[in-house]
Amino acid sequence: xxxxxxxxxxxxxxxxxxxxxxxxxxxxxxxxxxxxxxxxxxxxxxxxxxxxxxxxxxxxxxxxxxxxxxxxxxxx
Numbered sequence: 001x002x003x004x005x006x007x008x009x010x011x012x013x014x015x016x017x018x019x020x021x022x023x024x025x026x027x028x029x030x031x032x033x034x035x036x037x038x039x040x041x042x043x044x045x046x047x048x049x050x051x052x053x054x055x056x057x058x059x060x061x062x063x064x065x066x067x068x069x070x071x072x073x074x075x076x
Contacts, residue, residue, distance in 0.1 A: 023066065030059050 041048035
């Protein structure tokens with residue numbers, strides 16, 4: 001009888017996360033931004049190249065973060 005009143009055993013009260021974590025959805029933001037930067041800033045090549053490089057560096061840094069996070073979780 002105590003098991004039916006135990007709140008930790010009720011499965012209906014738990015919330016399951018649906019979908020992917022936000023860290024895996026970030027590429028959906030910067031992937032279309034790269035061609036848009038190239039197209040919209042074609043008359044300002046210095047700004048275009050600097051902004052494109054910064055966004056690309058951010059994409060690589062984000063990928064590096066994801067990979068190291070996976071390896072760190074595996075080592076524990």
